[in-house]
Amino acid sequence: MEQAFKYIGAKRRTKEAPRFLTGSGRFVADIHLPGMKHVAIVASPHPSARIISINTEAARAMPGVRYILDGEEFCAHTDTLYVGVDAPKLKRYALARDVVRYSGEWVVAVVADSRAQAEDAAELVEVEYQATPHVIDPELSLRDDAPLIHPEHGSNQLYHRKFVWGPVEAAFREAEERVSFRVTWGRSSTVPIETFGVLAQWHEADQLLDVWASIQMPKYPDQLARALRLPGNAVRVHYDVDVGGSFGLKRGIKHTVLVSYLARKVGAPVRFIEDRLENMRGGDMHGPDRFFDVEVAFNRDGIIKGLRIRAVDDVGAYAGRSPLQLGKPVSAICGPYQIHAIEYEPTSVMTNKTPQEAVRGFGQAPTNLALERTMDHVARHLGMDPIELRRKNFIRKDQFPYLIPSGSTYDSGDYHTVLDKALAAIDYPELLRQRDSLRAAGALAGIGISTCLEPSGGNSAFEPLFNAKNDTTTWMDSCLVRVDLSGAITGVMGTSSAGQGHETLVATVLGEVLEREPDKIRVVHADSLNALPSNSPVGSRMAIMLGGAAAGAARKLKATLIRLAAHNLGCAIDDIEYADGNTSVRGNPERGLSWDKLVEIAHRKFHLLPPEMEPGLQASFVWEVPTGGGLPTEDGRIQIYPCYSFEAHVLLIKIDADTGRPKILKYLCGHDCGVMINPDVVHGMTYGGIAHGIGAALYEKFAYTEEGELASGTLMDYLIPSSMEVPELHIVDHCTPSPLTTFGQKGSGESGYLGSAAAICNAVNDALAPRGKSIETLPMSNLAIWNTLHATLSATR
């Protein structure tokens, strides 16, 4: 696609930058309604217990207290939240009733005039518990003798299936070599600066609920209305609220149902903004906590013949969409490699931990870790260069579109070239020399590579794959574009943004199609009653889906303008030339109608409109995900995401053998997400994604004690890498356009994160290899690395 763009791909300041850089964002905490009340939570100190009694007498007597709500009342008047798999007996509410299932679970909500008063009163709520046996370890939880988290469900296993795609048994029988290992992705997450916040106001006369929330969630208004037993049009979610970071997990549906119920009950606007403790302990925002048992069959030439992956994911005590984070990776289960026989056995298990929520990549980053550890294990087994091994197994550029065994077709790619560019940019031979000279000087040093995919364009085809009762195949997004009487353009999107730069995206695309300056285009977020259908910015989809919808709407608008011009200039539509919004008759540039004239006709001069043309000037476009719409086959094959971005990470790490402390010395990421709409937005997300992966690889973990307590419930214990830990990052771009999208764009919302933890794990293992040790569990903390080395020392002495 050798198409020249005017605005797309140009390095232009984002539309959002002035607002955020001058501190002019409007977040939930910035919205103040008269008479607004505040909520504090009483949380369970037990991982598993029966609630014997709740005494709120002293709390009720405190100043400013307006209402105290327990699970008994709340569960009687609201409906259970959505569960993503077929588990009809699994109930989930914002407040516990009768039993608590994790330490930090919300038991009582206190409403008061100020948050401080609510906390004062919450301290005086007396809850009597009777502790019951708990289980924290997912493998123990799967055993028959484990205490049941939800006895009515009958088991702690929430989902299990064994998929077999291709001749797996034959591959393992015939292959010359095999390797097996276990690798574990620690319980980390994204931890945005802004915790989840929501403000709700009930208008009794209108029977209407207004909601402002820091939300990033598909079907949020629908689920909210359902849980509150309201019609969908009684809920109005305001999407014009800035969201202070989300990366997938701002799914505060339980918070919102609770606050909405309270707002109605109290008869005043009610706001709840989690503090960090509530967020990390009871905000249900932990990420995948997953181990993989991998077995790989291959020949001595390095060609992978078959792969068996058993994945066990600990979703915690309740589940919404979290089990589906085992489903999305089916979309790229063989990574960028030609592997024709794959067995995949995902198991979703519940434990007495804080529930899991969607995190950047929706399960793909852990899966990529398993795949990339596989490649390095095979290379080490064969004594082969890990780069050479990857090159041998890569899908080649000339093989696209490429159907993988699990049913998805990859749209396009050029993995060999991107890896080559990355290696050239970091000067790989020099990197090897540096590693070897560090080693010669007695240091531990390693190089790590990962080559990973980012499935993008998010539909939710893993929903029917994981739940036969769910036949959802529509996952559209949309855009409305209107031109006002002054000729100014406004794009309307139907969801909120969490820092992904959607206003820049829509303005750039509208500007590109209509040939108008994007800086002058306004982009607004409709509320949910005004909005065209959207599935929110999940699954790395908005460049593709919102970009495509904006382009579709703009093209309709442009067609209208051309029709209008042809009608008034008395020529055929095909004779109209369109440039910068102005029209003229081909070959006769003096005969034309300017943008302003066309706008005026459309808005004011019905007598000049062609027959059947609607007055005014606007167009909308609703777009289904390209390649979407299918249901899975019996053996579980389905096209999931349409587009596949690629990233190749290369880094050099040094480990202080005496302290176990790792230090990343050089880092480079080769990245191909097709046509970039705005390079700054893409690079920003990639930098952040790499930093996030550094956290998952080396620092971040929601650790639990044997007693079932969250041991890292503050930012002093849950260690997010700072600017001191994140090294200088370099990105090299490559562009393989997608044939499926409007401009050739692919997704990049999860870029960086999907391969960085895997690359770092490979680098640490390369550094430890001369000592004959390996580490297969994230995060690889100073302590974990030192323990690994220490075991080596005692073994060799």
Add this chain to the structure above:
Amino acid sequence: MKAAPFEYVRAESLDHACQMLVQHGDEAKLIAGGQSLVPMLAMRLLAPAWLVDIHGLSELQQIAIAEDQLVIGAAVRQCVADADPRLNSAVPLLSRALHWVGHAATRNRGTVGGSLAHADPSAELALSAALLEATLTLRSERGSRQVAAGDFLIGPMMTCLEADECLLEVRFPIWQEARTGSAFEEISARHGDFAIVSAAAQVGVDQTGRCTRAALAIGGAGPSALAFNDLARRLVGTRLEDGLLRDLAQQVAAKVEPTSDLQASAAYRHHLAGVLAERALLGAKRDAGLSS
């Protein structure tokens, strides 16, 4: 994370602050920079009825050199101390230690005295005070008294301060050796976190390179910062040969009694104590102009 209700009073003078302490006893808490206290209030780990703000008191703000001591007022902000050239010339170890204290943002508010009075076992300033055998001046309506750092720091988050006492200043000895070298070593989970283990060393040598004075202390590996200056004294008279330093480090490592937590096991801390003690001693030696 909102503090429980409390009364706030800005002390008009040191005497006023001491009066408030007498009046409210255990119910009152002094606040200066608030970098440790405010989070504890917010998490309701503490709920004092009174906060007495001493930060504005000029009596607590001075930095001075008095003969062979560097005197730092208790409410001197860490960033102010760090920027004072006298620190680096008189007690360079303090400059090195301050760079490990939190982050620039917390150093902008946090005070020298606040860190000492908070007495976190892994705090860098407490370690420096223990190492250099600093003297702390405590004031109350009953009068003033001076205590050695080793007696001031009595356990994790525990000092010998009585409920009516206020830390006035801390006096760090300025070594008068021909040449003095110091080093500060630390391992933390991330830069700016509390130390998993830290070690500080200072040595003095004469013109011929013979050791005339030596001090070594370990943080994060016991209930409070631990000075091992008695053991370090064995280095006096030697030429600080690397083997001697290693032996001393190992002896010290054998004496610490660390505990386990999320970031570090006791075994890891034991090991780090030896590694960092040796690095600190070697660093101090190099800083004093001797080569390894």
